[in-house]
Amino acid sequence: xxxxxxxxxxxxxxxxxxxxxxxxxxxxxxxxxxxxxxxxxxxxxxxxxxxxxxxxxxxxxxxxxxxxxxxxxxxxxxxxxxxxxxxxxxxxxxxxxxxxxxxxxxxxxxxxxxxxxxxxxxxxxxxxxxxxxxxxxxxxxxxxxxxxxxxxxxxxxxxxxxxxxxxxxxxxxxxxxxxxxxxxxxxxxxxxxxxxxxxxxxxxxxxxxxxxxxxxxxxxxxxxxxxxxxxxxxxxxxxxxxxxxxxxxxxxxxxxxxxxxxxxxxxxxxxxxxxxxxxxxx
Amino acid sequence: xxxxxxxxxxxxxxxxxxxxxxxxxxxxxxxxxxxxxxxxxxxxxxxxxxxxxxxxxxxxxxxxxxxxxxxxxxxxxxxxxxxxxxxxxxxxxxxxxxxxxxxxxxxxxxxxxxxxxxxxxxxxxxxxxxxxxxxxxxxxxxxxxxxxxxxxxxxxxxxxxxxxxxxxxxxxxxxxxxxxxxxxxxxxxxxxxxxxxxxxxxxxxxxxxxxxxxxxxxxxxxxxxxxxxxxxxxxxxxxxxxxxxxxxxxxxxxxxxxxxxxxxxxxxxxxxxxxxxxxxxxxxxxxxxxxxxxxxxxxxxxxxxxxxxxxxxxxxxxxxxxxxxxxxxxxxxxxxxxxxxxxxxxxxxxxxxxxxxxxxxxxxxxxxxxxxxxxxxxxxxxxxxxxxxxxxxxxxxxxxxxxxxxxxxxxxxxxxxxxxxxxxxxxxxxxxxxxxxxxxxxxxxxxxxxxxxxxxxxxxxxxxxxxxxxxxxxxxxxxxxxxxxxxxxxxxxxxxxxxxxxxxxxxxxxxxxxxxxxxxxxxxxxxxxxxxxxxxxxxxxxxxxxxxxxxxxxxxxxxxxxxxxxxxxxxxxxxxxxxxxxxxxxxxxxxxxxxxxxxxxxxxxxxxxxxx
Numbered sequence: 001x002x003x004x005x006x007x008x009x010x011x012x013x014x015x016x017x018x019x020x021x022x023x024x025x026x027x028x029x030x031x032x033x034x035x036x037x038x039x040x041x042x043x044x045x046x047x048x049x050x051x052x053x054x055x056x057x058x059x060x061x062x063x064x065x066x067x068x069x070x071x072x073x074x075x076x077x078x079x080x081x082x083x084x085x086x087x088x089x090x091x092x093x094x095x096x097x098x099x100x101x102x103x104x105x106x107x108x109x110x111x112x113x114x115x116x117x118x119x120x121x122x123x124x125x126x127x128x129x130x131x132x133x134x135x136x137x138x139x140x141x142x143x144x145x146x147x148x149x150x151x152x153x154x155x156x157x158x159x160x161x162x163x164x165x166x167x168x169x170x171x172x173x174x175x176x177x178x179x180x181x182x183x184x185x186x187x188x189x190x191x192x193x194x195x196x197x198x199x200x201x202x203x204x205x206x207x208x209x210x211x212x213x214x215x216x217x218x219x220x221x222x223x224x225x226x227x228x229x230x231x232x233x234x235x236x237x238x239x240x241x242x243x244x245x246x247x248x249x250x251x252x253x254x255x256x257x258x259x260x261x262x263x264x265x266x267x268x269x270x271x272x273x274x275x276x277x278x279x280x281x282x
Numbered sequence: 283x284x285x286x287x288x289x290x291x292x293x294x295x296x297x298x299x300x301x302x303x304x305x306x307x308x309x310x311x312x313x314x315x316x317x318x319x320x321x322x323x324x325x326x327x328x329x330x331x332x333x334x335x336x337x338x339x340x341x342x343x344x345x346x347x348x349x350x351x352x353x354x355x356x357x358x359x360x361x362x363x364x365x366x367x368x369x370x371x372x373x374x375x376x377x378x379x380x381x382x383x384x385x386x387x388x389x390x391x392x393x394x395x396x397x398x399x400x401x402x403x404x405x406x407x408x409x410x411x412x413x414x415x416x417x418x419x420x421x422x423x424x425x426x427x428x429x430x431x432x433x434x435x436x437x438x439x440x441x442x443x444x445x446x447x448x449x450x451x452x453x454x455x456x457x458x459x460x461x462x463x464x465x466x467x468x469x470x471x472x473x474x475x476x477x478x479x480x481x482x483x484x485x486x487x488x489x490x491x492x493x494x495x496x497x498x499x500x501x502x503x504x505x506x507x508x509x510x511x512x513x514x515x516x517x518x519x520x521x522x523x524x525x526x527x528x529x530x531x532x533x534x535x536x537x538x539x540x541x542x543x544x545x546x547x548x549x550x551x552x553x554x555x556x557x558x559x560x561x562x563x564x565x566x567x568x569x570x571x572x573x574x575x576x577x578x579x580x581x582x583x584x585x586x587x588x589x590x591x592x593x594x595x596x597x598x599x600x601x602x603x604x605x606x607x608x609x610x611x612x613x614x615x616x617x618x619x620x621x622x623x624x625x626x627x628x629x630x631x632x633x634x635x636x637x638x639x640x641x642x643x644x645x646x647x648x649x650x651x652x653x654x655x656x657x658x659x660x661x662x663x664x665x666x667x668x669x670x671x672x673x674x675x676x677x678x679x680x681x682x683x684x685x686x687x688x689x690x691x692x693x694x695x696x697x698x699x700x701x702x703x704x705x706x707x708x709x710x711x712x713x714x715x716x717x718x719x720x721x722x723x724x725x726x727x728x729x730x731x732x733x734x735x736x737x738x739x740x741x742x743x744x745x746x747x748x749x750x751x752x753x754x755x756x757x758x759x760x761x762x763x764x765x766x767x768x769x770x771x772x773x774x775x776x777x778x779x780x781x782x783x784x785x786x787x788x789x790x791x792x793x794x795x796x797x798x799x800x801x802x803x804x805x806x807x808x809x810x811x812x813x814x815x816x817x818x819x820x821x822x823x824x825x826x827x828x829x830x831x832x833x834x835x836x837x838x839x840x841x842x843x844x845x846x847x848x849x850x851x852x853x854x855x856x857x858x859x860x861x862x863x864x865x866x867x868x869x870x871x872x873x874x875x876x877x878x879x880x881x882x883x884x885x886x887x888x889x890x891x892x893x894x
Binding site: 170171172174175176177178179180181182185189190193194274275276277 | 649651675678679682683685686687690691692693694695696697700704705707708709739741752755759
């Protein structure tokens, strides 16, 4: 029975991977090739305003208040949203992990410097930071990403530093040091693989969070040019029509939900695959 | 004194415990009588702890179910109950009140945010609905019952302010709070030092006689069994293989497994009058038959004509413990104070001592995991403080370290091939992945494992196999000195015997020297050429094995030796002399420890002066 259970679990694991990969794959494909797959997202057709979904083959997801096709806008809007979500997370992971490793591994002065920077960062309200940032540099896609990186690397740095502090007392780290393993190899081969689990979880959560943050910034006029469609922006736009035309905000919302779901599934799968204690090699 | 015709207090009848589809305990039956101690003995994986958790019905929480059996609990004056059919509510009133349990780790079984008094009183308020004041009064009485000095003052203290031995006594006091009929002790002294263990065992024995309760004592240590038990159940792979009174089982073990287990226990004193350590054949269990494997030979590998391989001179190591706000150090842990010794090629030097004696710190300093505060370490005639970076790195190749816990000292995310090859890569000893792979296979076979296991991960191995992997890893860089820091302590006795022989064979074939750090006097006696006894960071006695064990000169060494439980129920020694705790090595900076003068009482036998 135990064998069947573990078999069952393994199937579940690969199901996780397949579902996650298919979901993300379809979404990313649609977004990347939206130019060729769908009508131009900016095409205004005032004769077809607020068409409900699934009634017209040309407007499968319906149209918005200006008669623009929701489906093609969702596909085109994914470009901004995914870019913001992924790039901001990638950037903050790279900076955060490196900073966390430095302060946790070398301790002393490095630790004090990095962690005081982190504390200052955490003490600054996000909105204040955003307003100041945009006031100086102006709002654009790149600036939004940089802003998100600046405000989020701390989370990863603190998480990684905490893990490093507990790991460095573990005996296998000590025993590697006893062998004479050099700092760089120690970090790459022993620390990094062992602290990746929680980082992956935080990453998947933050991608979703950042897609929504981008829309809030845009809504406040601090983010991307509002005429460029994005999932978050469409959500905010559709809010006023929620009573009469739910599809305007539900479809971009669904896109965010499915992206995040796919990411979570893939993240879980990746975390478990990287952990050898969860499987047997033969 | 006890009539066994009376109905037993606890009757385990044909009990099986199952997790998923695996039977962890199979058809186990035994009786426990009031006033007697039943020892359940077995190695890891024998199901002994699951048995005790099943009696408490705590095993339910980790997913156990019980396909067969009954656990009849029949205290005097109450109708007998089958614990396996009791409701959760009924069990809650039995747990802690009528059946109490103590666990192995006194460090983790007390809640760190409550005072000792609060935690003791909680039990009394819960089960006996006393007022808080009355409960605290009773708590104080209980603490003095387990012979804790200043019981009143202890009530207001927090767990972290107490030593391990004191905490375990608090745990015992807590378990006795409601005068249980049955006390289950799951390896209660395994995590403690020998002298503290001796004290705890004495207290438990006295209290049992005083309160007339029954005790189930779960342990892997045959010495402790001989010391404590009236009756013994030997478990092996989930089944009972032998049962009897302690005298019967030790004098006439019937089952081959029991005989193997008893044969594997190193006994203090068995090496008397041998000049060298002795490699003894192993008694192994093969298909239910006992077979003797390996040769018996003297371990005369030490080369005293050569220059010492390692020489430690007046080594001191200190840790800053407490600082003022401005960063000035006020208290320091004087972990090692002016320790000197040398190790010759092919020799095993043992460092013995209790926790806090500084023995591991010495090993770590030699391995450059720790900076010395003063003193010098000479390796192969070269002082470490003068070595350049490259030479220090070479030293990390020639000296290897084996840690106590084979579960913790291998990176869980790397295959054992990667782990074993790591020293080879680090020191650039070999080129080409094929050559390295072959070398790893060769090393694995060298320590008695299969070469084709190389692709597996550490969690797929048992404790003994992992320690062999650690040894293979240490051998990978062809070292000349191996520091074994309690390398045998976490292993089952039968596995321990095999690893001892492995150590000795490697010493003979590779000419290795060992610095053997241990608290286990019996293993030290079996393995080492020379012994140094540490107390509070100083060597108080050193000499050949015969000097230290047979011509013991220092009273602390004597205490250590007498505290070791002897695996023979006919010898139950009185150890009333053992009292008090090992004092702490943490002192104010202005008061460094006094260095005790040492002198030779015989050639090579050096003893520190005793404070009278």
